[in-house]
Every structure is written in structure tokens, then in C-alpha cells.
């Protein structure tokens with residue numbers, strides 16, 4: 001995993017995402033093989049000084065309120081005093097829990113737990129944060145806020161290890177991805193590598209094509225597909241797409257979009273895990 | 279060290295929120311607090327009966343609290359998965375386990391102390407009265423002498439419960455908590471009869487070689503809980519020597535250390 005990026009681990013339910021995180025934290029042990037985090041063997045308390053962990057469906061000592069809970073976790077890192085207090089305040093504001101800081105964890109909703117789960121993971125200003133479905137159970141605004149926090153972590157030079165099966169959410173967020181299926185990584189690479197696929201080509205969408213210009217387009221493009229009013233054409237590279245657009249512009253054809261051909265993460269995912277179940 | 283302390287503190291707080299344990303304590307305090315109202319048949323023996331029932335109640339209810347607390351300390355964390363966030367912090371498994379144990383021990387200590395205080399209050403109120411009655415029957419000892427003996431008995435009871443707590447924690451790592459409770463009760467009751475085990479093991483008793491070995495092994499590895507029970511001595515108005523206390527507490531501490539090391543061996547391998 002490269003430093004300073006958002007790494008996504010995606011996979012179907014039960015594919016072993018949570019198990020992978022547990023391995024990395026030393027909660028379960030590998031039957032075979034070894035691993036290292038920051039150069040230390042799995043489970044070592046040394047690297048845990050520098051990591052954060054947002055568990056899947058977080059659970060906490062529920063008789064504490066938000067501030068007490070964060071103070072408890074902070075104290076495990078030897079933090080205390082005014083510095084910890086400041087840190088707690090800024091974290092609770094960050095996850096939108098500052099106004100509700102006096103409420104006991106036992107009364108928290110699923111989304112509030114998720115937010116406090118993120119806050120406790122960041123208490124030690126970790127360099128590497130493991131997150132297991134951090135936006136599960138959050139309202140849309142909450143999910144956007146959390147994604148904002150994740151991006152900000154990366155901008156601050158931190159590394160984020162994100163587990164999720166929310167592909168639509170992961171696609172714009174992650175820098176690189178690994179697809180896990182039945183405990184095996186079956187596809188891995190940067191997001192661009194995965195989504196561009198083998199055949200990189202360009203797609204242009206046109207509107208307002210007359211019979212003549214359609215024939216012209218078909219001769220210039222590799223293929224043309226009709227989609228109601230719009231025609232989508234594939235080109236070998238950018239320049240041939242631009243040439244075609246310029247040629248057609250003369251006959252009143254409107255260019256709606258021109259972009260490199262990208263699969264969606266969903267398509268790559270379904271292909272990687274062996275198609276849709278029958 | 280700090281981590282152990284933090285976890286112990288959290289465990290202690292958490293333990294006081296267990297209604298079932300609080301219920302046992304309240305019930306115990308009610309029993310101890312009202313023990314003087316029990317009618318005793320023998321005039322003059324009231325004082326001894328008071329001490330016997332009071333100390334017996336502390337020991338019995340303390341045993342219930344230690345077992346039911348001990349078998350849930352770690353399983354609670356596993357079931358609610360609070361252990362995941364803890365072990366993701368720079369907290370080792372030893373620290374976690376010791377934190378849980380000492381938090382539980384502090385809880386047991388407080389429970390025993392509360393029951394002890396209740397008993398001393400009853401004792402302070404009723405003893406002078408009973409003692410006057412007893413004085414008519416024969417010589418009596420000073421209140422101070424007897425109070426010191428009672429305090430020693432309660433102290434020993436705490437160490438006994440420390441051993442029991444460690445056994446409950448070990449059992450909860452090996453078995454489900456229900457099985458662990460049964461196991462702990464079993465060890466406690468068999469441990470009470472350690473001398474009986476030795477007798478069973480002796481060839482004069484007609485034991486065949488195999489069961490003789492089994493009883494012998496049990497005799498050697500089970501904690502001898504009866505050594506903590508000095509009620510007989512107190513009732514005979516013997517002075518409880520400090521040497522005995524030292525001896526018994528030292529045994530208890532060694533036993534706890536060994537059991538916790540065993541518990542750690544298993545816990546370290548366990549997936550959480």
C-alpha cells in the first residue's frame with residue numbers, strides 16, 4: 001500500500017474484508033503466512049501507536065458520553081490534559097457530534113455510533129487509518145461529511161485503508177483498489193488502471209445528427225450506438241475523436257460529451273468476482 | 279502499566295452497572311444486617327452464632343459475586359466487540375487481561391468491604407449485649423480481640439475470592455460463560471474438601487491405584503479453599519496468628535499468578 005493514498009478493499013459479503021482488517025490488527029491469526037505493518041509483525045503494539053481503526057458497527061463502553069469515551073481512548077495512548085481536551089473538541093466537531101457530546105453512548109443511533117467510531121480512531125493523529133464500512137448507517141449528509149474527512153486525511157499525508165462494498169462511493173474516493181473474493185485478491189491496481197481496462201479508447205456523445213452526418217460519423221468511428229436522440233461513438237484515441245467532432249460541427253451536430261472510455265467499478269467488480277450469480 | 283490501570287478502572291465502573299451483581303450485594307447486606315434477629319436456641323451462644331452467620335454470609339455471597347463477575351469479564355468484551363477497539367490501540371493482550379482481572383478484583387474488594395462494614399455495624403451494636411449474656415456463662419474476650427480476629431477473617435476471605443476470581447477468568451477463556459460458572463463452582467466446592475480428597479487418595483481408604491492417583495493429583499492442583507476459612511479458630515476464641523495470615527495470603531497470591539499465567543497462555547492464542 002502506498003503512503004498518502006486512499007486504498008479501497010472491496011468484495012462481496014463474507015469475502016473476508018473484515019477478517020483482513022482483524023488480521024492486520026492482530027485480533028485473529030493467519031493459518032499460514034506472515035504480515036507486517038510499518039515493518040512490525042502483525043499484532044505488535046508498536047505500530048498501533050500510529051494507526052487508527054474504525055470497526056464495522058462500532059461498540060463501546062456504553063455508560064460513557066462522547067467526551068469521556070474519547071478521553072478513555074486517548075489515555076490509552078498516554079494522552080491527557082489540555083491537549084487531549086482540545087483534540088477531543090476538534091474531533092467531535094469534525095464528526096458533527098460536538099452538540100451531542102453529553103449524551104451517553106447507550107442512547108446513540110447507529111449513525112452516531114459510526115461518527116464516534118471515526119472520532120476515536122483519529123484520537124492519536126494516526127498515520128494509517130483502517131476503516132470498515134465507515135459510512136454504513138449514516139444519513140446522506142453524514143456520508144458526505146465522512147467522505148470529506150477521509151479526503152482531508154489523505155490531503156494531510158495520511159494513508160487510509162477503506163473496506164466497503166459501496167462501489168459507487170468507493171469509485172470517486174479511492175486512489176487504488178483491491179477486489180477480494182472468497183478470501184483471495186483477484187484484481188488490484190490504481191483506480192484508473194482498473195477502470196480503463198485493457199483497451200483504452202475514447203467515447204464521444206453527439207446530438208442532432210442527420211442521416212448524412214450519421215453516415216459520416218460511422219465512417220470515422222470504430223463503432224456507433226444510438227441512445228434515443230443521442231449517438232455514442234468510440235474512437236481509437238483522443239485526436240481521432242476530436243477530428244470527428246470538428247468535422248461534424250460544420251453540419252450542426254452538437255458534441256455533448258467527450259471522455260476516455262471508463263468502465264464503472266461495478267462492472268469491473270462483477271467481472272472480477274465471476275459475473276452475476278444465476 | 280497505565281493501560282492496565284485504565285482498563286481496570288473502566289472494568290470497575292462497568293461492573294457496578296451489572297444489576298445482577300448489585301442484587302446479590304443488596305441481598306447479602308440485608309441478610310447480614312438482619313442476622314442478629316435470627317433467634318438462637320442457646321442463650322450465651324448468640325455472639326458466636328452472629329459471627330458464624332455474618333462471616334459465612336460474606337464468604338458465600340462473595341463467592342457468588344466473584345464467580346458471576348469473573349466469568350463475564352472477558353466474554354462481555356468479546357460479545358460486544360469492545361475488545362476490537364481496545365486491542366487496536368497500543369494495548370497488549372496481557373495488559374488487557376490484567377486490566378480486566380484487577381478491575382474485577384477491585385470490584386470484589388469493594389463488595390467484600392461493604393459486606394464487612396455492614397457486619398461490623400451489626401456487631402458493634404449487638405455484641406456488647408450478647409457478650410453480657412455470654413459473660414454469665416463463662417469468661418469472655420475483649421471486643422477488640424474479637425474485632426481483630428473478624429477483620430483478619432474478612433481479609434482472608436478477600437484473598438480466597440481473588441483465587442476464585444482468577445479461576446473464573448481462566449475458565450471463561452476456555453469455555454462458554456455458563457460452563458465456566460459451573461466449572462468455577464465445582465472447583466470451589468471440591469477445593470473446600472481438599473482434606474477429604476487426600477483421605478480418598480490414601481491406600482488405607484481402600485482406593486484402587488488409579489483413583490488414588492486421580493485424587494492425589496486433584497489434591498495437589500486444586501486450591502485448598504478451606505485454609506481461608508478461620509471461623510472455627512475465631513469461634514474457639516483463638517488468636518489468629520499473623521504468621522498464618524502471611525502464609526495463606528502468600529499461597530493465594532502464588533496461586534493467582536499461576537492461574538493468570540495459564541489464562542494468558544490460552545488467551546494469547548485466542549481469536550477475538
Ligand SMILES: Nc1ncnc2c1ncn2[C@@H]1O[C@H](COP(=O)(O)OP(=O)(O)OP(=O)(O)O)[C@@H](O)[C@H]1O
Nearest residue numbers: 011012013014015016017018019020165182183184
Ligand atoms: N481467507 C479466509 N480463509 C478462511 N475463512 C475466511 C477467510 N476470509 C474470511 N473468512 C471467513 O469468512 C467469514 C466472513 O468474513 P468477513 O466477516 O471478513 O466478511 P466481510 O467481507 O467483512 O463481509 P461483509 O461485507 O458482510 O462485512 C468469516 O467467518 C471468516 O472467518
Ligand SMILES: [Mg+2]
Nearest residue numbers: 017018056132
Ligand atoms: Mg465486514
